[in-house]
Amino acid sequence: MTHTLISRWYLKPGREAEARAALSSLAEAVLAEEPGTLAYLVHEPCGASLPAAPAGEVTFYEVYADEAAFSAHVSGPVFTGFLKRHGALFEQNFPPNSGPFMTVSTLKRAAGFVRPGSPDGAG
Structure with missing residues (x-):
C-alpha cells in the first residue's frame, strides 16, 4: 500500500531564491536516487488561496511505494x-x-485519479 503525505515548510524571508534552487536540486536527487519515491512534487501558492497562504509557504506532495520507502527517504543520505x-x-x-x-x-486516498501522461509525472 502506498504512503502519501502533504508537508508544508516555510522559507526564511530574504532566502527564497536560494531555497527554491535547493528544493529543485532535492527533487532531482530524490528522483535519481530513491526509486521507492513515486511522486515528489514541491509547490508554491499562486493566485487566490482560501484562506490566504502564509508568505514563503511551500507544499510538498509525496507518494512512496510503502512506509519503508518513506522511512528510507527521511533517514537516507539525500534528505x-x-x-x-x-x-x-x-x-x-x-x-x-x-x-x-x-x-x-x-x-x-478516498477517490480520484491521476490521468496517464499528465504533467505531474503519471504514466
Whole structure:
C-alpha cells in the first residue's frame, strides 16, 4: 500500500531564491536516487488561496511505494544531507537548530485519479 503525505515548510524571508534552487536540486536527487519515491512534487501558492497562504509557504506532495520507502527517504543520505546543507533556509522549529518547522498530513486516498501522461509525472 502506498504512503502519501502533504508537508508544508516555510522559507526564511530574504532566502527564497536560494531555497527554491535547493528544493529543485532535492527533487532531482530524490528522483535519481530513491526509486521507492513515486511522486515528489514541491509547490508554491499562486493566485487566490482560501484562506490566504502564509508568505514563503511551500507544499510538498509525496507518494512512496510503502512506509519503508518513506522511512528510507527521511533517514537516507539525500534528505538528511539536504537538511544539513540547506536547513537554515527555512523557518526553524523551537529550540533553534532542531530542523525546519513543518506540518505533515498523511493521506489515504478516498477517490480520484491521476490521468496517464499528465504533467505531474503519471504514466
